[in-house]
Amino acid sequence: MISLLNNIASMEAQNQLNVTQGNLQNTLFQLSSGSRINSGADDAAGLAIANGLEANITALTQSQQNANDGVGALQVADGALAQVTTLLNRAVTLATESATGTVGSSQRSALQAEYSQIQTEINSIGSNTSFNGSQVFNNQAASIFLSDGNTSTTIQANQINLTSAGLLQAAGQSATLSASGKISAGDTVTVGNTVYTFVDGSNKGAAATTAMPAADVAGATAETSTAAAGAGAVDVLIDSNSTESQQTQIQNTLQNLAAAVNGGAGGGVVYQSGGNANPEATAAVNGTTIQMTATAAGLALGASAGQATNASGDVIVKKSSAGLGYLGTDAAGTGMLSSAGAGTDLSTAGDAQNALTAINTAIAAVASDRGNLGAVINRLQAASNVEGVQVQNLTSAENNIMAANIPQQVTNLSEYSILNQSGISALAQANSAQQSILKLLQ
Numbered sequence: 001m002i003s004l005l006n007n008i009a010s011m012e013a014q015n016q017l018n019v020t021q022g023n024l025q026n027t028l029f030q031l032s033s034g035s036r037i038n039s040g041a042d043d044a045a046g047l048a049i050a051n052g053l054e055a056n057i058t059a060l061t062q063s064q065q066n067a068n069d070g071v072g073a074l075q076v077a078d079g080a081l082a083q084v085t086t087l088l089n090r091a092v093t094l095a096t097e098s099a100t101g102t103v104g105s106s107q108r109s110a111l112q113a114e115y116s117q118i119q120t121e122i123n124s125i126g127s128n129t130s131f132n133g134s135q136v137f138n139n140q141a142a143s144i145f146l147s148d149g150n151t152s153t154t155i156q157a158n159q160i161n162l163t164s165a166g167l168l169q170a171a172g173q174s175a176t177l178s179a180s181g182k183i184s185a186g187d188t189v190t191v192g193n194t195v196y197t198f199v200d201g202s203n204k205g206a207a208a209t210t211a212m213p214a215a216d217v218a219g220a221t222a223e224t225s226t227a228a229a230g231a232g233a234v235d236v237l238i239d240s241n242s243t244e245s246q247q248t249q250i251q252n253t254l255q256n257l258a259a260a261v262n263g264g265a266g267g268g269v270v271y272q273s274g275g276n277a278n279p280e281a282t283a284a285v286n287g288t289t290i291q292m293t294a295t296a297a298g299l300a301l302g303a304s305a306g307q308a309t310n311a312s313g314d315v316i317v318k319k320s321s322a323g324l325g326y327l328g329t330d331a332a333g334t335g336m337l338s339s340a341g342a343g344t345d346l347s348t349a350g351d352a353q354n355a356l357t358a359i360n361t362a363i364a365a366v367a368s369d370r371g372n373l374g375a376v377i378n379r380l381q382a383a384s385n386v387e388g389v390q391v392q393n394l395t396s397a398e399n400n401i402m403a404a405n406i407p408q409q410v411t412n413l414s415e416y417s418i419l420n421q422s423g424i425s426a427l428a429q430a431n432s433a434q435q436s437i438l439k440l441l442q
Contacts, residue, residue, distance in 0.1 A: 010430035017423035024416035030404035031413065037402055046401045053398040059149035060387045060394070067384040070144035073131040074157055074377045080129040080136065081370050084162070087118045088366065091359045098352035112346045119164035126162030137162035146383055148390065155383070157376040160369050167362035168344045183238055183253055191292055192280025196260055199235045236260050247288060254290045258283035261292070
């Protein structure tokens with residue numbers, strides 16, 4: 001039927017031509033961008049998944065860089081410590097030579113001069129070694145942050161405070177406190193990086209009935225560990241049992257302090273439930289005196305641990321207690337307690353032998369620190385490798401969602417181009433079909 005009212009063939013041709021041009025336009029977008037999804041309308045769910053994967057990839061890529069930077073920083077530290085080991089090995093030679101009786105005083109002076117230069121160079125390495133503008137040996141843990149955008153982890157590498165005073169101290173460096181009067185609540189003793197605060201037993205905790213001599217139960221109290229002022233602070237109870245002599249009270253109080261340092265049970269009263277041993281020192285009580293002996297970690301603190309120091313850079317103990325006196329303070333009066341000078345030298349055969357012991361201890365400490373650094377380096381390298389594989393796999397997954405299928409789109413381009421041309425031709429034919437009505441009217 002030929003109608004003047006509507007040209008249905010033309011309308012159909014237009015509709016098909018619009019569909020073809022839409023498909024042709026989408027094909028051209030994909031071919032020009034290389035992406036299958038160029039707007040949310042193309043694939044909303046796929047776009048959301050791909051964007052999440054892209055965030056993961058971005059975080060993992062930076063985390064891999066963080067890990068590589070961490071490896072670089074730790075390798076700088078390891079290289080510096082390798083040179084320190086070389087210097088210490090030379091110091092072993094010097095100390096061994098100075099320790100023999102066939103060396104004269106003038107020769108020992110020459111040996112001491114070189115030994116002093118070794119100590120100076122160790123200090124220089126400790127203070128001048130840096131990575132990206134930051135000092136490497138700062139006695140603070142280097143934290144490497146890794147994340148995939150959803151979960152994260154932090155890998156830490158402990159750094160020593162590299163000083164000759166910290167490494168080359170006489171073995172067993174110790175400090176002695178003497179209780180010369182009443183110990184009062186609020187008095188403190190600082191051992192390494194830990195503050196111990198004396199507290200009044202009568203005001204702390206519930207009455208203690210166990211873990212103390214029966215004679216000490218009356219008037220004594222037990223305390224669970226509480227946070228005192230300052231980082232790492234530990235409360236230590238004062239034994240104020242009125243049935244005891246003042247000397248016994250002082251002894252028990254010092255036993256509590258020693259227990260806090262050693263992480264064991266106190267005397268007279270229970271100072272806390274389950275103590276943690278001080279990593280920098282051990283303690284021993286003899287009557288009304290208490291002796292603190294530095295551990296290898298304590299010796300390694302050096303002069304930069306934030307504690308009182310003397311001219312030799314010792315770091316053992318300081319106090320703020322009128323009831324605790326010192327058995328020997330340094331000349332500067334800073335309250336450093338030392339049974340001997342912390343520094344080592346080669347002035348005599350005996351000094352050289354003591355220095356040799358300290359040097360061997362230092363070599364072992366440096367080797368241990370290098371081992372710890374090496375373990376963290378291996379972990380960071382493993383993490384970097386894993387993150388590299390994750391980035392590869394996630395990128396592949398994102399590519400499967402986002403990337404256009406180029407061969408298919410080239411085929412589509414040919415198809416839609418032909419359809420577009422034929423559609424235009426068909427529309428022209430449909431529009432000219434009604435012209436035949438005029439033929440009937442002639």
